[in-house]
Amino acid sequence: MENLWRDSDAEATVEAYAGKGINRDLALRTYTTRLLGGEPRLVLHGGGNTSVKTVVSDLVGDEWEVLCVKGSGWDMGTIEPQGLPAVKIAPLLKARKLQTLSDEDMVTLQRANLIDPASPNPSVEALLHAFLPHKFVDHTHSTAILAIADQSSSKQMSAAVFGTKMGFVPYIMPGFALAKAAAEVFDRDPGVDGLILDKHGIFTFGDTAKEAYDRMIHYVTLAEDYVRQHGRKPYKAASLPQTIAASGDIAAMLRGAVAVARGEGRYDRMVGEFRTSPEILEFVNAAEVEDLASRGVSTPDLSIRIKTGPLVLPAPDAETIQDFRGVIDERVAAFIADYTEYFRANDARDDVKRTMLDPMPRLTLVPGLGMFGHGRTLKDARIAVDVGEMWIEAARDAESVGRFEPVSRPDLFDLEYWSLEQAKLAGAKPKPLTGQVAFVTGGAGAIGAATAKLFAREGAHVVVADLDPGRAGDIARAIGNHSIGVECNVTDPASVRAAFDRAVATFGGVDILVSNAGAAWEGAIATLDDGLLRKSFELNFFSHQLVAQNAVRIMKQQRTGGALLFNASKQAVNPGAKFGAYGLPKAATLFLSRQYALEHGVDGIRSNAVNADRIRSGLLDDEMISKRAAARGLSVKDYMGGNLLGQEVTAEDVAQAFLHHALAERTTADVTTVDGGNIAAALR
Incomplete structure (x- = not known):
């Protein structure tokens, strides 16, 4: 294993933290902790721990000898000094005289002696670090060490690999008992450079950060060399089908x-x-x-x-x-x-x-x-x-x-x-949509983006699908929660299939479809160009069917139900003059949502629609709003708030309606109106 210590990097870390009031000991402890935490063969996702014994001052200026040890919740690969909370060491050392100490009392003891009460809980192995006399102590779960420790003859193999330079501690669960046992092993032979913990990992220590780190890399490398020199091919290949599924x-x-x-x-x-x-x-x-x-x-x-x-x-x-x-x-x-x-x-x-x-x-x-x-x-x-x-x-x-x-x-x-x-x-409380994957079409528009943002905030992983992949990607990165942006032309079967395949490849499946993409065209119905009407049907009806088919295909494979949510329009139930090109396919989409509810309720798949009106979005931009308001002799404010509530309805309001349907586990074939109140468009 490569030794990554660099004198220049170490000194740069000391200098950078000095300006923040961090002493040299803690700065170097942070530096080598990151070196260890950045190597997955040593430490993974919150595992391992390190410590340094040093002196710090409290808020009133009193100095204390402390153990700065990795705190719960911190990752060694990205740790900061505050991730190594300082605990007064004298009370910890007194605890060694006890015969027993429950885990809860151990945590209480450690928290009661924190210099900063707001610090995270010190590692459950803090007492082990405290009972060892060395200034710097490192602990990892090295895979190479585990190849030696995960044997019935682990003690003998450890001696063969490391000789007398590493102590051996039989398996004991982390906590007070392990801390005492490890200290006793060290006391019997204080000349060792570290300890092998059976079925668990390795501790190394030293008077300097570099010495403890160097020893970790050295003994892990010895284990790697042993496996390389003495290892045999451990298994044979099984016979597989001629053609493996993807x-x-x-x-x-x-x-x-x-x-x-x-x-x-x-x-x-x-x-x-x-x-x-x-x-x-x-x-x-x-x-x-x-x-x-x-x-x-x-x-x-x-x-x-x-x-x-x-x-x-x-x-x-x-x-x-x-x-x-x-x-x-x-x-x-x-x-x-x-x-x-x-x-x-x-x-x-x-x-x-x-x-x-x-x-x-x-x-x-x-x-x-x-x-x-x-x-x-x-x-x-x-x-x-x-x-x-x-x-x-x-x-x-x-x-x-x-x-x-x-x-x-x-x-x-x-x-x-x-x-x-x-x-x-x-203490880990899931959000309402935790574990669910939402696929939002028209995700780069106002309504799609607002819906994606809200769903991600409620715990969902979101696929932001749009004809503009760059904008979809920007929105996905902005909303976070590992959301992704994908290119999706909702009128092209190949593009839709590829987008859903990407969702499956990234998250494993899809639970919620928000079929939102659409556009409005105007024209008198009697003279409407046939090509324009067909184009509108392709986008405002057939695309909804296409994405719903793909979603249902995946949901039926999962067998855990799901939700199909369609963005309908008040035009579906309250047509407006010269809006037939938009209203006709939207009416069909409204009934499409009910058809899916009828046929796939047996699969646990719910299907609902949101009926929105006068929302600032790709369908109704500021220029179009101004024209429509002027045509009616109204200001933009009066036009947008021309409803029973007298309030403008936003994309976020529509997103809330989609969220309602996503969470309404006993509701299907429903239409939720989001328009501030329009009696002519009311369904009931």
Whole structure:
């Protein structure tokens, strides 16, 4: 492993933070923490921790000897000094004399001694850092180290690789007991450079930031060299179908299968992330892949990300892909049954009352394709596949030098259902549309952009689809939540299919369609050009049918229902003079929404329309508004507010109506009017 320490970079970091009142110790601690956190083979997504013992002043100027240790919620790759909260070290050292200390009391002790009470909780391994005497302490979950630690003979193999320069700590769950045990191992041989924690990872330490970091890289490299020199090919390739289906052929099926059913047609949906590479394919194509997956995760912390380990599917045969959903359902059901029994058996070991987490897999391996991550957000799904890649590397290397034997299931359960981890999960409250994917056409217009923004704010991942891909991309980036902009000509079947395929490739499927794209043309009906009328029907009716067909195709693969939301117009029920070219196809679209409600309610797919009028958008721009107002002898304000409420209706008001329908789980075939009040356009 490359040593990334650079004297010039270290000194530049010290100088930059000096101007912010950060001392040299903490600046260098931040620098090397980032070096460690930027390497996924050492640290992933909030894992690992580092510390430095230094002196800081409190608000009244009193100086304290403190332990600055990584705080909960901070990622080592991007950490700032405030992510290393300072804890008075003397009370922590006194705690070593205790025989026992509950996790809750440990957290209380650490928080009670923070210099800044607003700081995040110090790492659960803060006491381990405190009990070691060195100024700088580093901890990672190196995959190369885990190849050595995840063995039945891990202690002997560790001695063979590292000699006497690394202490060995038998597996103990993080917390007070592990801190005491690790300190006792060090006390028996204080000449060691670090500690190997069985089934867990590695600690190194030193008097300087560079020394602790150098030792981490050195011992990880020794482990890498050992695997390279002593490893054998750990598995053989399985036979696969002649023609493998594409990832897009099964993504929506799999996404639907892992959605958590809440009863009465309600689901907590997952977002999917697909990843593949030659290394991933070599592993998932192995004849032994199911056996390896069944042995568990490479370090207990991963249970928070991928539970007891991955689900494994058979290779999807393109010739029989129509039957593959049944295969997925069988494998998911087996995973659920296994996880439920895992919970039942381990929960029965004591009198603690626990609630089982949802039993769905978070990582799925698919021979011939790669792997899918599942999460309530795209971020969580991506974390799952990131973790999956490192799990594959650790399992492969462990198997190549011995036999991959990670932590036992009872020990895994203790960490997955650890009260401190449960508290973190309890604090994460999903938004109304969390886990859902919304596809918005005409997304670069005023109504489309307002709808996309609102849906993203409520937790949805949004596909902003528009004829102008640049503008769609700008809006997607502005609204955030991993939304994407895609080019979509809603009158072109190939373009629409490509846009929906992009949605599936990015998020795994689609749950909500907001069919919003449209344009208005004027002309007296008796003399209206036939080509113009047909053009209007293509955009204002047939495009709605085209995007709805694609959405329903995906929703039926998912089998978790969905929502089709159509932007109709008051013209559909209250035609205006010279607006037949617009009103006729909109009337057809209104009935189209009801036809979908009629035919696909059985699939749990709801279909509703929003009937809006006089909204500033691509259909009604400022120039057109001025002309219409002038034609009626009105000011623009009086024209736009010419309704029962006397208020202008905005694109955001229309977006709220779409959101209402997205959340109204027992409403279909409905039309919501958003026009400030127009009795002639009222449906009831």
